[in-house]
Amino acid sequence: MDERELPTRVYTPESPIRHPLALAxxxxxxxxxxRGLAWRLAVRDISAQYRQTFLGYFWTLLPSxxxxxxxxxxxxxxxxxxxxxxxxxxxxxxSGTIFWSLFLDSLNAPLNQLSGNKTMIVxxxxxxxALLLSGVIQVAFTFAIKLALLLVVAAALSAPLQWTAVLVxxxxxxxxxxxxxxxxxxxxxxxxxxxxxxGLLAIVTPLMFLTPVIYPTAPIxxxxxxxxxxxxxxxxxxxRYLLLGTGSTHITGCAIVFGSTIAAAASGWxxxxxxxxxxxxxxxx
Amino acid sequence: MRTxxxxxxxxxxxxxxxxxxxxxxxxxxxxxxxxxxxxxQADRLRPAEFWALKDVSFDVARGESVGLIGHNGAGKxxxxxxxxxxxxxxxxxxTVRGSVxxxxxxxxxxxxxxxxxxxxxxxxxxxxxxEQETRDQFDAIIEFSELxxxxxxxxxxxxxGMLARLGFAVAVHTRPDILLVxxxxxxxxxxxxxxxxxxxxxxxxxxxxxxxxxxNPYTIRTNCDRVVWLEHGKVREIGDVSEVCDAYELEMGRExxxxxxxxxxxxxxxxxxxxxxxxxxxxxxxxxRVTLESERTLTDPIIQVSFTDxxxxxxxxxxxxxxxxxxxxxxxxxSFELSYPSLPLRPGIYTFNVAVSEQFMTNLRLMDLxxxxxxxxxxxxxxxxGVLALVPRWHTEPAVMARDEAAG
Numbered sequence: 001m002d003e004r005e006l007p008t009r010v011y012t013p014e015s016p017i018r019h020p021l022a023l024a025x026x027x028x029x030x031x032x033x034x035r036g037l038a039w040r041l042a043v044r045d046i047s048a049q050y051r052q053t054f055l056g057y058f059w060t061l062l063p064s065x066x067x068x069x070x071x072x073x074x075x076x077x078x079x080x081x082x083x084x085x086x087x088x089x090x091x092x093x094x095s096g097t098i099f100w101s102l103f104l105d106s107l108n109a110p111l112n113q114l115s116g117n118k119t120m121i122v123x124x125x126x127x128x129x130a131l132l133l134s135g136v137i138q139v140a141f142t143f144a145i146k147l148a149l150l151l152v153v154a155a156a157l158s159a160p161l162q163w164t165a166v167l168v169x170x171x172x173x174x175x176x177x178x179x180x181x182x183x184x185x186x187x188x189x190x191x192x193x194x195x196x197x198x199g200l201l202a203i204v205t206p207l208m209f210l211t212p213v214i215y216p217t218a219p220i221x222x223x224x225x226x227x228x229x230x231x232x233x234x235x236x237x238x239x240r241y242l243l244l245g246t247g248s249t250h251i252t253g254c255a256i257v258f259g260s261t262i263a264a265a266a267s268g269w270x271x272x273x274x275x276x277x278x279x280x281x282x283x284x285x
Numbered sequence: 286m287r288t289x290x291x292x293x294x295x296x297x298x299x300x301x302x303x304x305x306x307x308x309x310x311x312x313x314x315x316x317x318x319x320x321x322x323x324x325x326q327a328d329r330l331r332p333a334e335f336w337a338l339k340d341v342s343f344d345v346a347r348g349e350s351v352g353l354i355g356h357n358g359a360g361k362x363x364x365x366x367x368x369x370x371x372x373x374x375x376x377x378x379x380t381v382r383g384s385v386x387x388x389x390x391x392x393x394x395x396x397x398x399x400x401x402x403x404x405x406x407x408x409x410x411x412x413x414x415x416e417q418e419t420r421d422q423f424d425a426i427i428e429f430s431e432l433x434x435x436x437x438x439x440x441x442x443x444x445x446g447m448l449a450r451l452g453f454a455v456a457v458h459t460r461p462d463i464l465l466v467x468x469x470x471x472x473x474x475x476x477x478x479x480x481x482x483x484x485x486x487x488x489x490x491x492x493x494x495x496x497x498x499x500x501n502p503y504t505i506r507t508n509c510d511r512v513v514w515l516e517h518g519k520v521r522e523i524g525d526v527s528e529v530c531d532a533y534e535l536e537m538g539r540e541x542x543x544x545x546x547x548x549x550x551x552x553x554x555x556x557x558x559x560x561x562x563x564x565x566x567x568x569x570x571x572x573x574r575v576t577l578e579s580e581r582t583l584t585d586p587i588i589q590v591s592f593t594d595x596x597x598x599x600x601x602x603x604x605x606x607x608x609x610x611x612x613x614x615x616x617x618x619x620s621f622e623l624s625y626p627s628l629p630l631r632p633g634i635y636t637f638n639v640a641v642s643e644q645f646m647t648n649l650r651l652m653d654l655x656x657x658x659x660x661x662x663x664x665x666x667x668x669x670x671g672v673l674a675l676v677p678r679w680h681t682e683p684a685v686m687a688r689d690e691a692a693g
Contacts, residue, residue, distance in 0.1 A: 006462060011370055011379040015324035033413070040410035041394070047403065048396045120393040124411055125369050125385070188316060192309045275316050278325075281301070281372040282312045 106179025383462025391452025
């Protein structure tokens with residue numbers, strides 16, 4: 001055997017939180033190692049997902065298209081009456097549903113990654129960051145396809161596409177970060193109790209109607225109040241402003257959401273690391 | 286520095302919960318303890334918990350191969366998981382010096398619809414290979430797996446043996462300092478199993494440390510220097526391979542016999558004594574003398590004698606009906622003798638059951654069962670595998686050999 005210094009690991013019942021510096025150092029080291037693995041896992045999941053389908057990427061687009069279509073139909077037949085100015089309603093609704101699904105995908109990604117890789121997690125030691133990063137890559141990939149569709153539809157319906165549309169990746173990144181952080185903070189509890197997933201579903205579905213997804217912000221009433229404090233509202237505003245030059249942007253609101261997401265991201269990440277061994281011993285059926 | 290062990294296990298305990306509901310609830314508590322900095326230190330059990338491991342200590346030196354033996358549920362797998370850092374101990378300390386590779390989950394990360402080639406990339410990334418290392422080893426991995434023809438087919442079309450081969454091929458091509466092996470090598474055919482053990486042997490020769498988990502003493506005997514025998518989460522015995530394995534095999538045989546006897550005895554006929562030598566050489570003859578005590582006369586009894594190895598496999602079964610023996614058991618003491626002219630068994634410990642049954646309607650009814658034990662001595666170089674220790678006569682014809690050479 002060569003004379004190189006052997007990496008030494010010590011396992012005790014002690015919580016690593018008592019040595020925050022060492023914890024952070026290890027976390028950043030693992031993050032570096034995790035990138036290659038995250039990429040491999042993402043490539044694996046994406047190729048596997050489309051290999052067994054005939055229509056492939058079409059299935060990625062269909063749900064957002066369907067929801068947008070239903071709302072356009074409702075608006076056309078005057079069941080509802082939504083006016084979006086110079087922007088064709090179809091483009092307005094499609095942009096909303098696509099970004100909404102970006103948020104949902106990000107929210108569900110951490111728990112999906114944990115349950116989808118269960119057999120691997122309980123048997124092999126690898127940096128857990130890889131799961132989160134792989135989730136980010138997959139969500140971003142799906143989003144890129146949808147964004148391309150949105151741009152095509154917008155151009156076809158001669159919507160007032162802005163040059164600032166290239167900057168839409170900024171709110172998209174915040175959508176992903178925000179969803180992932182909330183999802184990561186909930187994931188450990190979701191692994192233990194199914195209630196988390198059920199509860200999330202029950203809350204998130206109606207939440208869509210209190211977010212400017214398929215219609216602009218409500219002007220008055222309780223819906224207006226909820227929408228004002230909904231952290232997703234400023235993100236939708238910024239997204240549409242950059243994309244279509246429509247509506248108002250709350251830069252302060254965006255900054256608050258962005259700032260708190262970054263702050264929460266670190267705690268979500270460390271929580272994920274700390275609880276992983278505790279989850280593993282309860283994951284095996 | 287040199288003398289520090291590769292794996293140091295000091296007073297390790299681990300508690301687990303039997304009830305799912307409680308386990309999840311404790312999970313929330315454990316998360317709370319971890320986040321508040323209290324950690325998982327515990328010296329008491331909560332309701333419905335048990336000690337999966339209690340006060341386990343041992344070392345594995347560099348270049349040493351240590352076997353971990355014990356019943357199902359003795360804590361072997363839990364111990365491997367702790368050493369691998371997958372779960373946290375409830376007490377004690379584990380120090381691991383060097384990189385660890387666990388041959389526990391062969392094919393971790395495999396996706397069934399992807400090809401063997403794609404899955405090699407994933408599995409090596411999971412095991413910590415960089416992209417460059419994977420590329421460098423790719424051909425060696427495929428060659429070792431012997432799956433060249435199937436490598437571009439989706440792995441869902443593979444047999445379980447082929448999957449294990451692919452998984453193992455990836456795992457052994459990583460270069461760890463410490464190898465943790467769980468009984469995965471039982472999968473796949475015998476020849477591949479041998480190849481795996483050769484690879485493990487080479488790893489050991491290069492100075493790597495091995496911890497091998499098995500409940501087959503034969504695997505342990507041929508691959509380990511020392512053995513740790515775990516029983517109900519505690520170290521029952523620790524020491525030299527043959528000593529601990531002998532004790533383990535004896536216990537296994539005794540337990541197997543006891544459980545059968547309790548289940549079947551009906552009381553009217555008793556196998557009161559079995560007389561046989563304690564040990565024989567491989568291929569020697571064997572005489573077994575059995576004494577029965579009966580409270581009634583049986584006109585149509587059937588006596589069955591079956592030999593079982595420590596792995597639980599029947600190696601030879603005979604019965605009086607098939608062998609065309611006319612038997613009659615009278616009231617009082619009866620005895621009979623069985624002579625095997627030659628018993629070519631591999632060295633090891635065997636148990637045999639003597640079962641006395643009678644025809645009851647169209648079924649057989651078991652009246653009593655006696656258990657005996659015999660050790661087949663180790664006399665010359667061990668046979669590498671198999672149930673039988675046959676010594677064939679080899680005929681080599683020069684003409685045939687020459688023809689083969691010319692063709693090949």
